[in-house]
Amino acid sequence: MDSFPLEPDRAAMGEMGGLVLGRVMDFVESLPDRPTGNTTDPQETADLVKSFLAEPPEEAGDLTALLDRLERAVECSLETAGPGYLAYVPGGGLYSSALAEFYTRAVNRYGSLAMVAPALTALEESVLRWMARDVCGLPEGSTGLLTTGGSMATFSAVVAARHQRLGEDLTGGTAYVTAYAHHSVAKAARLAGIAARNVRTVPCTADLRMDTEAAAAMISADRAAGLRPFLLVGSAGTTGTGAVDPLPALAGLAEREDLWFHVDAAYGGFFRLTERGRRRLAGTERADSVTLDPHKTLFLPFGTGALVVRDPATLYAAHEGTGDYLQDLGSADGLPNYAHLGPELTHEVRGLRAWIPLHLHGVAAFRDALDEKLDLAERVHDRLAGLPALEVPWRPELSTVAFRVRPRDSGADAVEEADRATRHLLDRINDDPRVLLSSTVADGRQTIRVCVVVHRTHADRIDGLLDRISTLVAA
Ligand SMILES: Cc1ncc(COP(=O)(O)O)c(C=O)c1O
Secondary structure, X not given: OOOOOOOOOHHHHHHHHHHHHHHHHHHXXXXXXXXXXXXXXXXXXXXXXXXXXXXXXXXXXXXXXXXHHHHHHHHOOOOOOOOOXXXXXXOOOOHHHHHHHHHHHHHOOOXXXXXXXXXXXXXXXXXXXXXXXXXXXXXXXXXXXXXXXXXXXXXXXXXHHHHHXXXXXXXXXXXXXEOOOOHHHHHHHHHOOOOHHHEEEEOEOOOOOEOHHHHHHHHHHHHHOOOEEEEEEXXXXXXXXXXXXXXXHHHHHHHHHOOEEEEEEOOOHHXXXXXHHHHHOOOHHHOOEEEEOHHHHOOOOOOOEEEEEOOHHHHHHHHOOOOHHHOOOOOOOOOOOHHHOOOOOOOOOOOHHHHHHHHHHOHXXXXXXXXXXXXXXXXXXHHHHOOOOEEOOXXXXXXXXXXXXXXXXXXXXXXHHHHHHHHHHHHHHHOOOOOEOEEEEEOOEEEEEEEOOOOOOOXXXXXXXXXXXXXXHHO
């Protein structure tokens, strides 16, 4: 057994790195054949959980043995990196981004105050400006903050909106979302001190998109009742069905009513790199702030979200804070101090995990991959819509297709029976270790969803899924 000191020499670094890299390459190569579900039996899972809850030992361990243990822990999970992961909103995890992350962690530069590492701050800023301007279409001067995920991005957006529109007195501040908005919006509002009763659920039209007229009526009624409407949130792709709210109409409403307009583009945002996505997500460019999630549709590993804002001064006004112990660290010309744009002080240089993939593969590689996902979703829609046993109520605007068992008639009993059959169908589909789908409730009905986002998912996997569904519903 080799034991490694806290500061390994070159030979030891090579040995440690080689051991880890070898496992990682084996893992990535095995992805097409790995089962999507967790195949570890309950007793072994319980044993593994117990062993991992143990405290660290006094004496040194063996890296090979630790990696063996880790491999078992990785196996005891859903396969969220593989081509068959079509559940929730997947994130594949680019190998190049994992390498960038290793580099970031090894050089351990401080990413929060620009003067400490100006060129690396510029690198992160270039990623943010690209997301704000090229991806979202916000004007020159817009930028933002890389976060740990979409929820944190939305939290800072709501805090900025609250600070700008309500000031210190939050009384009566009301926000507007639909029932299909991601729950992180209501959570962010609550964390930001907005009363839960003042997060209004605006009705949807039959296509599950926010009803703009209903929103306008609610805002007027609330204002007349002495409340203070301040925030309107549109979804650029809901988690459940991928529906896109009528963003241009909502932008117009927010302008007329002087509300902050936030677009939750955590799922949909990067589809704007494609021609179809840009058309379907038009209106995003009129937002005050946009949540993006590079760990979804930019294929980065989990742990990276982004908030981009039209006017960075609004983020700064809401989050700025400093202490005497930071007096030696001034500012760097033209570069932001990210510590003043969000809740965290210390954080790593987050930009590298996107900057390396974008510069290494080129933006066109991402555009092509996202276009492929849109094509695959249309393929799913067209095949499933041809199966009489199924209802496929909405043509996908992005890469999510929702479907369910068609009730034999419109009576309540028939609908209940179809809902049970839908859940049964999901279980049967997921019996196949090559795919994993998840479900939601849409329009009050049990609904299965296929969400194609992993960069490793291609037509072969989707065709296998479609063949299986056809066989199951024909049986
Ligand atoms: C539309 C939407 N918004 C926000 C989020 C929350 O993002 P995160 O899980 O990165 O915090 C999700 C997550 O799936 C989402 O789909």
